[in-house]
Amino acid sequence: MLVCEDLHKDYLVGNETVCALDDVSVRVERGEFLSVMGPSGSGKSTFMNMVGCLDTPTQGRIIVDGETVSELSRDALAEVRNRKIGFVFQQFHLLGRTSALDNVELPLLYAGLPRAERVARAEEALERVGLGDRMGHVPAQLSGGQQQRVAIARALVNAPVVLLADEPTGALDSATGVEIMELFQELNEAGITVLVVTHEPEVAGYARRVLRFRDGKVIADERQPARMTA
Amino acid sequence: MPLAELLRVALEALRVNLMRSVLTMLGIIIGVAAVIAMVTVGAGAQAEIDRQISSLGSNIFMVMSGTRSRGGVRTASGSEMRLTVADARALKAEIPEIVAAAPTMRGVGQVVVGNTNWSTTIQGIDNEYLVARGWQIDEGRDLEPQEIRSGSKVALLGSRVATELFGAANALGQTVRIKNVPFVVVGTLLEKGQSSMGSDQDDIVMIPLAAARGRVLGRSGPRSDAVSVIFVSVAEGWMMDDVERQMGEVLRQRYRVRAGADDPFAIRNMSEIVETRAEARQVFNILLAAVASVSLVVGGIGIMNIMLVSVTERTREIGLRMAVGAKGRDILLQFLVEAVTLCLIGGVLGILCALVITFGIARIAEWPVLLQWPVVVLALGFSAAIGIFFGFYPARKAAAKDPIEALRTE
Ligand SMILES: Nc1ncnc2c1ncn2[C@@H]1O[C@H](COP(=O)(O)OP(=O)(O)OP(=O)(O)O)[C@@H](O)[C@H]1O
Ligand SMILES: [Mg+2]
Secondary structure: OEEEEEEEEEEEEOOEEEEEEEEEEEEEOOOOEEEEEOOOOOOHHHHHHHHOOOOOOOEEEEEEOOEEHHHOOHHHHHHHHHHHEEEEOOOOOOOOOOOHHHHHHHHHHHHOOOHHHHHHHHHHHHHHOOOOOOOOOOHHHOOHHHHHHHHHHHHHOOOOOEEEEEOOOOOOOHHHHHHHHHHHHHHHHOOOEEEEEOOOHHHHOOOOEEEEEEOOEEEEEEEOOOOOOO | OOHHHHHHHHHHHHHHOHHHHHHHHHHHHHHHHHHHHHHHHHHHHHHHHHHHHHHHOOOEEEEEEOEEEOOEEEOOOOOOOOEEHHHHHHHHHHOOOEEEEEEEEEEEEEEEEOOEEEEEEEEEEOOOHHHHHOOOEEEEOOOOHHHHHHOOOEEEEOHHHHHHHHOOOOOOOOEEEEOOEEEEEEEEEOOOOEOOOOOEOOOEEEEEHHHHHHHHOOOOOOOOOEEOEEEEEEOOHHHHHHHHHHHHHHHHHHOOOOOOOOOOEEEEEHHHHHHHHHHHHHHHHHHHHHHHHHHHHHHHHHHHHHHHHHHHHOHHHHHHHHHOOOOHHHHHHHHHHHHHHHHHHHHHHHHHHHHHHHHHHHHHHOOOOOOOHHHHHHHHHHHHHHHHHHHHHHHHHHHOOOHHHHHHOO
16 A cells, blocks of 8 residues: 655755665555654654655655655646645644634645535544534634644545654643544544654554664564554 | 635735735836826827817917017017007918918906806907807807998807806897997807816807907007907918918018017917927826836836745745645646735726826816726736736745745744
């Protein structure tokens, strides 16, 4: 479902090459719940951006849902992001002065869906993350946890094949972080493939498989029993 | 992304920075206002000039007594010379290009009908006058040659005087008292409007020259057939210079002016005066055109500048939009629509300003206002074009951003 083969990513800083990813090969099956761990600067975000079609590798191949994305053009990548990927960021990245509903509608706008369908699907996604009663609120009127839920609803609204989250609990207090992780777990149980980057073992405990990075390499790929829901 | 949605996003972005948006529009507002004011005022002024030229009569000279000085005409002191009816006859007889030479006298007086009285210009004329000045009879008839000769108490009323004294009623055959002398109205004149000097030409009563002398226009001159101005109409415009020269010769001979001495009369080319004023307006128009083009360019640069700022400020928004599936084209379009919207709103405000300015100028200058809708549409199209031209570079810059870099900016 999600295949990475011999991924390399080099950055040129000044006249030195920084190797952010070094020969990474990973296979993720449909319905998996994966957490990505590792020290700061180990290449987790770089890996996620690559898988999320936000960035292209210097070398190697990425296949998302049967489509080799590592050789696509900018616009084609945008289309893959729109149809197949749901991305959740640490800083939420919601549009200010824009209601929760409009924020969630955004991917559907670029998908070119008619208004009625956009609204219906955005409402459904917001209800799914437990914000059915906050649709008209703008980000400034929502708590951090609620804002991240809106961002998750936005990631879900286009029914992606994979949900990618880069430190989704990093900007939240631990209690709220737990709620968010439980939401991911719930979504995973409903059949969505989830990849979560985190520093906290606590958070990683929700996943059934842990990928450990160090210096741009995958140093461990472990399966663990799924944590029981609270 | 549908256009309505793009427009909503653009309006929202402009509303958030309302003050900034309005200030940015200023250049466009001034530019568009200047363009429309220019064309509208220009067209109005041109129509007014055309009307004045035609109301003057074609190819008109004014011949009057007095020496010519730089500022115009000044009456020579001491040896005062008066032009006479005979001078007019002589000019017409000796210069074949002259179509009409009309001796006139002019004064101001009360015209009374019953309880109504009206102070107006009283012009003593002969049969050449209406032809020379291009006046036309509205109702009734011109003065008969016999009436001119005998100085009959008959009058032609200008349209203004006719309305002031008789309202909608028929003036023909009525008796009016001009300076207490009863005159019978035999005709009314077609409206002519304002003169190039801004006076109402229709505020006039015309009577035979001989009747005007003596009682009506007060003291009789040093000679019984003296007149104040002779209007001379020439067949074709290109003959004007030659006729002016010939008239000078004829008059110098008649008054035995020594060679080198100042002429005791003055000849003024009226058509030329109106054309000179038209040229002055042309200068005004060129000035407006300069203001318009400079402010449109400066306005456009202002738009570009503010769009660049906007793109930088909203880098994260751009990154996010790209992350959820916006293609380069979507981002490009979003910022282009924003720039064009900014310009179009500026254009509309400019048109409103132009309306105010135009009506203001038209009121003060008393020109007809000719608002031309094609120009308004053109101005709007032009503002949109400025939006596209100056908005393109910032929009392309936005569209070329890398989503990850964009998301990472603070
Ligand atoms: N745009 C870039 N230019 C240059 N070097 C970069 C760039 N992006 C990432 N890097 C380098 O790549 C390496 C991996 O970065 P990455 O952001 O993937 O780390 P991370 O594991 O996500 O760290 P953290 O846990 O702090 O988020 C780092 O050494 C970083 O300096
Ligand atoms: Mg990171």
